[in-house]
Amino acid sequence: MYPFNVRVYGLLVNEHNEVLISDEQEYGIRFTKFPGGGLEAGEGLVDGLKREFMEECNLKVEITNHFYTTDFFVKSAFNDxxxxxxxxxxxNMEPVNLIIKTKVFDFDGEGDVLQAFRWVKLEELKLDDFLFPTDQQVVKLLLNNI
Known part of the structure; x- marks a missing residue:
């Protein structure tokens, strides 16, 4: 039996119609995704997302509405x-105070786990910029909603 891995992500769009994305490197793999991550045991989706934004972005957020839940099988790229x-x-409930990059995978420092943030105009999002199929599905939906 496969274990389930529940992930929760936030789509933060600013006043310039740009969405916040995260470039990351982990387990030797580089990928771009939306801010968020894995749900912890005993945690609800909303609390998990708020925690992830605090951990990754040091930012308090308010959830405004549900956007998408995976509706097809996805096997993890990292395990079974x-x-x-x-x-x-x-x-955002306060000003965004992040170092914002303009180039893909423009990491500061070195290590096994790296992260950098970028604002990308919604109309400039590209499926090929996202490695994972669920993120690609979300990009399609975002582009259809412009």
Whole structure:
């Protein structure tokens, strides 16, 4: 039996119609995704997403509405678990105070786990920029909603 891995992500769009994305490197793999991550035991989706935004972005967010939940089978790129991802639209409750990069995978420092943030105009999002199939599905939906 496959274990399930529940993930929760936030779509933060600013006043310039740009969405916040995260470039990351982990386990030797580089990928671009939306801010968020794995749900912890005993944690609800909303609390998990708020925690992830605090951990990754040092940012308090409010969930405004559900956007998408995985509706097809996705095997993890990192282990044998089945990924179930839930995406919410969020808004920041305070100014965004991150180092924002303009180039892909423009990491500061070195190490096994690296992360950098970028704002990307919604109309400039590209499926090929995202490695994981669920993120690609969310990009399709975002582009259809412009």
């Amino acid at each position: 678990s089945q990924i179930i991802s839930v995406y919410y639209k969020v808004k």
